[in-house]
Amino acid sequence: MLSDVLKDVRFALRQLRKSPAFTVTAVITLALGIGANTAIFTLVQGILLRVLPVGDPGQLYRIGDKDDCCVEGGFPGAAGQTGDFSIFSYDLYKYLQSNAPEFEQLAAVQAGFGRLSVRRGQALPKSLSGEFVSGNYFSTLGLKAFSGRVFSDNDDTPAAPPATVLSYSAWKGEFNADPSIVGSTIYVQAKPYTVIGVAPPGFFGDRVTVRPPDLWMPLATEPYMRGAGSLLHHADSHWLYPIGRVRAGTSIGALQARLSTLLRQWLRTRPAYTANGASTLISRQHVVLARGGGGIQNMQQNTGKGLMMLMILSTVVLLIACANIANLLLARNEARRAELAVRMSMGANRMRLVRQVITESVLLSCIGGLAGLAVAYGGSRTILSLAFPDATNLPIDASPSLTVLGFTFLVALATGVLFGTVPAWISSHAQPIEALRGTSRSTRDRSGLPQKALVIFQAALSLVLLASAVLMSRSLARLEHQDFGIATQNRYVLHIDPAGAGYGVERLPALYREIDARFSTLPGVAHVSMALYSPLEGDNWGECVIQQGHPQPGPNERCGSTWDRVSASFLSSIGVPIVMGRDFNEHDTATSPAVALVNEAFVKRFFTNQNPVGRHFGLDKVEYSGTFEIVGVFRDFKLNNPSEDIRPVFLRLLTQPVTDYKEPIMDTIETQSMYINSIILDFSQPQQNVDGLIRGTLAGIDPNLTVMDLRSLDAQVAGNFNEERLVARLTTLFGILALILACVGLYGVTAYFVARRTGEIGIRMALGASRGNVISLVLRDVLVQIGLGLLLGIPSALVAAHFMQSLLYGVHAYNPLAFVAAGLMLAACAGFAGFLPARRAASIDPMSALRVE
């Protein structure tokens, strides 16, 4: 048996060598099909199927299942309707921890961690990623230190000296793998921390993210680092994700129910959740216990749909490739009829022939799979750089892992069997006597049906991919070219972190004046502004707004508004006009009444059909409802999410602090919002060497101020669509690939049939058929195949579009233009692919054709 298989393999290799053009075409087609699949699977495996490199990940569960980053207050969802609690305060975490013995250990991690200014010795500070975690973080995950030690519960107490653990990659990349770093002091946001250890290699934190943590710090040090802006002791400010190890044998359903009960019990003790009728919503509140082996699933939730769609589309490309190869094999086997007939007449049974043909196809697909791995490696790298252009230490490797290799091997095997089966089945039904008789007088050709069916199948699938590509491209175009409401040309955004450079609140006004003065004198600068958040950088703050004279909002009332704290020329610097009232001006000072600008959506929500200018509002409590006077209304623009409708927004001045808040959390918010994140520079014309100019100016102000990020506002806006762009580009690529494969398939089949019908065409010409008659004879066949393909493809494309709806922006899934465009593209390319052999058919010399016949 084994020797027979080896013989088959040897013979198959000889056959492939004998037809190099066929082999090369098939291998390239397979490499593209398998490569596309493997590349996407590399991402799926790296993101969706990723398991944390920790001990016994199957035992880990996260309390909560949503990406509710980063700091939340109140009930989850609009007016608390969803009730799905996914983010927790420190108090609530501790309450659950102490009342849920089902967890062997329950750790807490910061929901949204970010860049921190980290300095060692006298070196310039670096911008690194840092995350606050509970003291039992590493022990919950079952991890030991690579060097030094990891945290213990003792490190997470107010009295413990501030300690930090470095990631292995940061230790190697940022600190040159210096072993003496353990035990030394580094400055995080200008606060000294002792490095107590280095985490094990390969550990990238508790989630797949584009910027995994470079260092971890105990939760207890959060007030130490953030000072007045600390969240740790604000029981109603939720900013942590609890993740824990559940004891063996625990019923997850029962635990989830118990945790929900505990949550409701805790909420009933909090005035923030019971006052003003809010307690009616408590019964709805619950938690979902999500598997935690893959870590916090934020990226998975954000990219999952797109990735799954790409996986399906790449599978469709592979199916088209399979159909192509099957067609090539059918044509080739037709040419080998005599050989197969000889084998049958020598006693080969059908199984033997099937095995021979399948061996060849599997061998071919394995070679294609190997070539596909190279395509996949290059493809994965490109995709990763397109999808995550700003990533540092991305924990997704483009090199094929064992799982990816196994996947590729299985795909190649399945592909080989898939495209080999039809030809094998047909070959096994060959009638030896027919084949041995050789050229017959018959012009009858029944063997074409499977080939035509395959072309129809390819055309249908291509239409699905083309329609998807058109839909995704239109959606991306709508996203990218929508009216954001801001001017982006010649504008740059410099991201800095004054807190990281050691600035206290008292030093901020002087710093901001200095920034304004220095940058304003740069050549060509028209406006300089500063903001807590710049437009479309992906973050914002929200708070409950209460108009003066309005009672305390009830639990079902929508009182949320986005807000930002900015310098006076913010709106000018981003080209947003005032539509009513006035802009901020030099008379708005720290001692003058606090003023605010609001957008049109704000007016629509809170001052419907009223003139808002001169009216007052405040935050969270009726007693503060006179805090801000509205002095102007600005035109709506997209501040946060470009895919969503514009939310109500109000802007406050950085220079106008509110000092009469009684609640510590309000003071915290007030303090935190004083720290700008962005400097926006508006140049009157395109500038050379902007990067050097801006960095140099900042260093001139204070060398300790680290450039966290610097890019044009255009690039910042474009960064919002990385995923959409990737999905649209790949879908288009797959669509083009599918179109090419389908057209090559159609060309091949038509050319093959023209060759087989040479005699018939000769006869027709001898009987009076003109060139036009012959061309239309061949094209009629092509059109029938494409027509049937369209007939099958359109409903399939409609189904595909239905499932894509949630990924589309501003385009309806059943957009007729997309389907017409896809159909026309397919018909035009197919028509061209069919016309070439048709033209060749029309130039057949009837005399030679009849001689052949």
Added chain:
Amino acid sequence: MRIQLRNVERSYKAGSSEGWALRRIGLSIKDGEFVTVMGPSGAGKSSLMNLLAMLDDGWRGEYWFGETAVHELNRKQRAELARRQIGVVFQSYHLLEDLTIAENIDLPLSYKNLPSRERSKMVAEILERFQIGAKKDQFPYQLSGGQQQLAGIARAVVHTPALLLADEPTGNLHSTQAHEIMQLFCELNRHGTTILQVTHSDEIARYGSRIIELKDGEIADDRASQTPTYEAAAK
């Protein structure tokens, strides 16, 4: 319709040399003649047939089809003339196996832009005349060789060509069938169709009124048939 060839030559390139298929052919076929072309293999019979059928363009000399100078026509004009005036019968019948007998016979008519009603009538008439009406919906492979050739001839003459060219029309038939086909040819000839057939068979050749012998691409002999078989049969 008089057909004349004057100094017609046809050669084929074989590597660097040139092989002659037809040399200095001068031939005149009168309207209503039944001519048989004979000769050994490679003598140029098929080349002559293809030339007369206007399937071949690579010859030199003069070819007059009645008053029309074929040698002065372009490819398209020749094809148009052939479509109207010439019918071809093949040794291997060359029926299209995916078409029924009726559809096969309709084929030359379909290239003439005739109304389908008229075409159907013409097909029905020829089927009746050839007594193969019962087979009209059958496919070629369901018919015997003789029946297939009958259909082939019906297809060749359905548009009432002035010239019927037949290349070994009985080559694949047994003798009874061959004689039946030849009787049919005689019948067509009596009704005014000029016929030129190629055959190897002396017996079949005698159905014609004139025999042309080709040898090495040249006319070696051109004589009247001693006793045309159909005349003998008529006597």
